[in-house]
Amino acid sequence: MIKTGPRFTAMTAPLPSTIRQEAEAGRRHTPDFAWRTLLLEVELFLIFIAATVAALAGFIPMWLGMIGNTVFIYALYTVVHEAVHANISSRRRSLAWVDTLAGVTACLPLWLNFHQHRRQHMVHHARTNEDDDPDIYARGGFWGWLLVRLPLALVGYFNPVQQYRDCRRFGCTRQEYVFTFLGFSAGAALVAAILAMGYWKELLLLWFVPWWIGQTIMLTFFTWTPHHDHHETGRYRNTRISLFPFANILLQGQNYHLIHHMMPGIPHYRYKPVFEELRPVLEARGVRIEGIFPDPRNEGPPLSAGTPR
Template structure:
């Protein structure tokens, strides 16, 4: 027991060293991404660049933007400055809009994921199963649910949203729908399709695969050092915005995404001793739990 306590203290100390006073870098990321989105969209609509170029720019935008939401949900922007928690909310609300996410509802849902990771009550347990089943069945079903107001209300109730949060969710959903319907009615239907919806679908598919399916597969283990894994391959930290070190986030969620890698490097001897899954891009089936998984 003493050895376990001592290890956790070491982990916590490393976590403190990699927790900044304020997450300026996340706000900079948000500004850069919205600059990309505004430029790609406006230049495409104006006919300055072809649709395919705007499509690529907005796909990158919609893939990368969830990182801002994720940091805001964990209050990793205000970080040690508790009197600045409103910055997390503001940044999160802004980033949620293009993603058709409802900030307050999503925050409660994500905290449930951390509390019940890989248990049957984990909100992300729908990802449990094979990769083909994830890509072609479970993930599309989840994405379609974003546009179902009844599903959003059920999720609010499931995750114990307050009455005020339910109202905020309804207002945000209505606002998103009004904007999209208004743009289509104004004759921008093809732009909505190719500059938002298809890029959104692709971006969410890639993001959720590397935030949800890949790091937790095969979604059965629940221990501190085995409920997610580390994925090492060339340029992984850049391409996945640190989520190849997803284990670091679950162990020490106050660390911002841009500090996962150095935190992992310090923690690696401890993690290897604890039997952490340190693998490549694809989960190694030899390290998976023996429990059967859904297709």
């Protein structure tokens, strides 16, 4: 075997498929119904309500309310993500409406459109790191991401023309067009009403600033970090594992993002045990197991399709 750092060329025969073993591990860790995700949503909304009311009433300083609402915004996307994959209803398909209800509710403070986003996210899974991946805008260096590409993406959330284009791009149905623009219009009307009542400062400090910071942190660790440098497309290399102290809590399981892409039906709070069970299999296949940030030795164009790792 000839090694050149983490990216090496193995002079051995291809490893036998372990897809069945991986699928069996996934099935064992998939619950009938993900009550923990619904509980997370309730807890987060309670944080938001408590922080907002307490800040407005003067019981806590405004900066503390901002921190509480930033945590709320950052963590809430996990509920949307689970709902998009129908991981809340899980094996109880008759309860799929719960995913939609939980997802739509969680999308409201995030200024997301659930039905459109669900279609977009499914394309991301099907085309991960390819040029038509919806998340390919994250391809590139960290500072370009943080200072240019991410801010432009966040501004696009408030552009109705962009929302229309995304509906077209991802094949939304007529009904989903209606849902998207009703939601966008309702949000815009609410913001306009709050501004008209003179509460611009409260809106800025208790929603918009937390939204911008929370989305920045979430998208960095859900989009840029897991897939960087956004070139490889293989099952075991299109994303990575990120191990550092308290990572599983701070990133709500997304430090095991590879497990999600391999088996998207597993709830976020079960990624860790699946990874631990399959770690020898994954290591044998050259999975990227790194720290909080991507290892620069793994960056660069992908190895040729016929080159074993």
